[in-house]
Amino acid sequence: MKSLMLVVLGNTEISTVPGISVAGATPELTKLTPPADAEYLFYEKPKIIDVIPVTPDGHPTPAIITKAARELANFPLMIVRGGTYLAPLVPHVHISDYVGRDFRKGPALQEAEEIIARARLFGEELSNTPIEELVIGESTPGGTTTAQAVLWALGYEARTSSAAPNNPQSLKEEVIKAGFERAGIKPGDFKEKPLEALKQFGDPMMAAVVGIALGFKGKVVLAGGTQMLAVAALLKALEEDMSRFMIATTKWVVNDRSATFIDTAKDIGIITYAADLDFSKSEFKGLRDYENGYVKEGVGAGGATWLAVKAGFSPEDVSRKVDELYRRLMELKAT
Amino acid sequence: MKSLMLVVLGNTEISTVPGISVAGATPELTKLTPPADAEYLFYEKPKIIDVIPVTPDGHPTPAIITKAARELANFPLMIVRGGTYLAPLVPHVHISDYVGRDFRKGPALQEAEEIIARARLFGEELSNTPIEELVIGESTPGGTTTAQAVLWALGYEARTSSAAPNNPQSLKEEVIKAGFERAGIKPGDFKEKPLEALKQFGDPMMAAVVGIALGFKGKVVLAGGTQMLAVAALLKALEEDMSRFMIATTKWVVNDRSATFIDTAKDIGIITYAADLDFSKSEFKGLRDYENGYVKEGVGAGGATWLAVKAGFSPEDVSRKVDELYRRLMELKAT
Numbered sequence: 073m074k075s076l077m078l079v080v081l082g083n084t085e086i087s088t089v090p091g092i093s094v095a096g097a098t099p100e101l102t103k104l105t106p107p108a109d110a111e112y113l114f115y116e117k118p119k120i121i122d123v124i125p126v127t128p129d130g131h132p133t134p135a136i137i138t139k140a141a142r143e144l145a146n147f148p149l150m151i152v153r154g155g156t157y158l159a160p161l162v163p164h165v166h167i168s169d170y171v172g173r174d175f176r177k178g179p180a181l182q183e184a185e186e187i188i189a190r191a192r193l194f195g196e197e198l199s200n201t202p203i204e205e206l207v208i209g210e211s212t213p214g215g216t217t218t219a220q221a222v223l224w225a226l227g228y229e230a231r232t233s234s235a236a237p238n239n240p241q242s243l244k245e246e247v248i249k250a251g252f253e254r255a256g257i258k259p260g261d262f263k264e265k266p267l268e269a270l271k272q273f274g275d276p277m278m279a280a281v282v283g284i285a286l287g288f289k290g291k292v293v294l295a296g297g298t299q300m301l302a303v304a305a306l307l308k309a310l311e312e313d314m315s316r317f318m319i320a321t322t323k324w325v326v327n328d329r330s331a332t333f334i335d336t337a338k339d340i341g342i343i344t345y346a347a348d349l350d351f352s353k354s355e356f357k358g359l360r361d362y363e364n365g366y367v368k369e370g371v372g373a374g375g376a377t378w379l380a381v382k383a384g385f386s387p388e389d390v391s392r393k394v395d396e397l398y399r400r401l402m403e404l405k406a407t
Numbered sequence: 408m409k410s411l412m413l414v415v416l417g418n419t420e421i422s423t424v425p426g427i428s429v430a431g432a433t434p435e436l437t438k439l440t441p442p443a444d445a446e447y448l449f450y451e452k453p454k455i456i457d458v459i460p461v462t463p464d465g466h467p468t469p470a471i472i473t474k475a476a477r478e479l480a481n482f483p484l485m486i487v488r489g490g491t492y493l494a495p496l497v498p499h500v501h502i503s504d505y506v507g508r509d510f511r512k513g514p515a516l517q518e519a520e521e522i523i524a525r526a527r528l529f530g531e532e533l534s535n536t537p538i539e540e541l542v543i544g545e546s547t548p549g550g551t552t553t554a555q556a557v558l559w560a561l562g563y564e565a566r567t568s569s570a571a572p573n574n575p576q577s578l579k580e581e582v583i584k585a586g587f588e589r590a591g592i593k594p595g596d597f598k599e600k601p602l603e604a605l606k607q608f609g610d611p612m613m614a615a616v617v618g619i620a621l622g623f624k625g626k627v628v629l630a631g632g633t634q635m636l637a638v639a640a641l642l643k644a645l646e647e648d649m650s651r652f653m654i655a656t657t658k659w660v661v662n663d664r665s666a667t668f669i670d671t672a673k674d675i676g677i678i679t680y681a682a683d684l685d686f687s688k689s690e691f692k693g694l695r696d697y698e699n700g701y702v703k704e705g706v707g708a709g710g711a712t713w714l715a716v717k718a719g720f721s722p723e724d725v726s727r728k729v730d731e732l733y734r735r736l737m738e739l740k741a742t
Binding site: 074076114146147148149150153159162163164165166167190191193194197198199200201202203 | 409411449481482483484485488494497498499500501502525526528529532533534535536537538
């Protein structure tokens with residue numbers, strides 16, 4: 073296969089603000105979600121913790137979709153540590169161990185340019201291989217809040233999605249407004265200063281994906297929901313030609329009326345693909361609830377499905393495989 | 408290019424035994440050599456330390472050859488941290504931070520199988536990409552001593568080479584004999600127990616290269632001198648088909664009468680390539696001394712030259728480029 077999938081891991085302190093992120097059973101456990109997601113893609117269960125990441129209500133990580141698509145299409149995968157508390161216990165490309173800080177208290181990512189420079193080197197090396205397409209997913213709890221902050225700073229009237237069925241938009245906006253107040257700026261003030269937007273409000277995942285995308289000269293599929301809108305907006309502000317980029321996400325993000333995925337993608341000028349996954353007939357409530365707005369996307373689920381579809385599988389095949397993987401998890405749990 | 412070069416970094420406590428390694432200005436500085444070599448391949452000088460690695464007499468690291476070949480042929484490169492004291496300050500694939508221990512005092516690498524398993528996963532992913540050939544170099548101070556110990560344990564009557572013009576064979580043999588005594592074994596006792604040989608006497612570079620080579624199913628060029636003989640012997644003992652492997656080294660290793668490169672390669676049954684580099688006309692004594700037995704090989708110098716030759720450059724082109732790089736270093740130093 074001429075495509076390579078990357079999953080870029082990031083942490084931001086923002087995920088521990090109560091109510092912001094459901095990408096973990098508790099706010100504190102969101103710190104472990106990126107490495108645990110990465111490990112689950114390679115093994116039957118994570119290593120750093122004994123269970124797969126779940127929401128507080130027990131809905132399984134979207135890594136299960138990525139893993140299912142990969143079991144079908146067998147595409148190559150590399151994990152990239154953009155910046156996390158802990159290293160995943162699988163081989164991974166180390167970019168940094170910088171964690172995004174709470175932007176209400178100070179700049180989020182002073183090291184943004186260093187991360188970009190390193191990630192860019194990695195992207196340049198990949199560019200010299202026969203790999204023609206990168207599909208870049210992410211695992212970054214709290215990342216829709218940093219994404220919305222960056223989009224606002226760049227002047228987009230965007231609302232990002234959420235892994236919760238009730239998008240905590242008012243809390244997100246409150247947090248972002250506190251951040252803008254701290255930085256002394258108004259929405260749009262960093263329209264022409266993308267690196268400043270990233271430094272003040274971003275997270276290490278964004279910086280790493282921007283860097284890789286700058287270094288790699290082929291086609292880049294940004295595999296994620298509204299978080300990848302922020303990455304795309306940064307790339308555009310950095311004057312990259314948007315025609316080699318695409319966002320691949322899931323229908324659950326596109327259908328989220330609390331967010332502005334399609335409108336913001338149009339504003340940015342990036343084409344999108346939405347994986348038509350349907351979990352309504354799953355035998356497991358944890359998966360059927362995806363149809364009720366839980367989880368929606370993450371760990372490159374939409375992009376992995378895109379790769380499976382390109383390899384000749386249908387979204388139904390992926391959905392069936394997800395059920396099978398979930399059954400395997402339940403059996404592991406039972407033993 | 409359908410080839411990817413990897414440089415695997417390893418440390419072993421053996422490098423700090425006085426007199427064993429000249430891969431650093433002092434025994435203690437050999438700990439920094441692997442990350443500094445890696446950084447020099449990407450930048451004008453290392454980051455972790457302000458100067459390139461040199462022998463105690465000031466002879467430059469063979470990374471200068473690898474860098475020269477790469478500037479000509481522009482092959483893609485990834486650094487792999489097999490197991491080192493410090494992480495290199497460039498993007499790299501993290502396998503482990505385990506360092507090989509002094510095998511006179513106890514087993515060298517209890518974690519050998521864990522390193523192999525992780526590295527194998529990475530090799531498997533590369534196997535799914537369109538990359539057809541891996542060229543795997545290494546930077547492992549003290550590594551010719553661990554290599555000779557492993558070769559002896561596997562039953563080869565081998566003498567490994569050295570970066571010093573006067574190969575410290577009697578010191579190496581004394582150290583190895585102390586190790587065999589500690590482990591209670593005789594040469595050849597681990598003939599059919601390659602993993603035990605690796606655990607008792609190896610280093611993390613060997614374990615990582617073995618793992619990658621097991622996972623990657625295409626052609627693998629082991630880019631190094633007598634250290635790669637140990638890796639090849641391990642792969643053979645693990646019952647790999649040797650026809651997909653080759654060792655690429657330099658003529659300086661092949662011509663080293665204190666070592667048994669060609670004979671041992673024949674015993675193992677692996678084909679070899681020797682880069683015909685000639686530094687006798689260099690304007691710099693530090694490089695001309697390569698012709699007098701200094702340095703000889705390392706950081707995949709021979710394999711990088713192999714890639715440059717395949718891309719249409721001559722060994723003379725590489726030698727000239729090495730001179731140019733050395734001049735750049737001297738100019739940096741002067742400013």
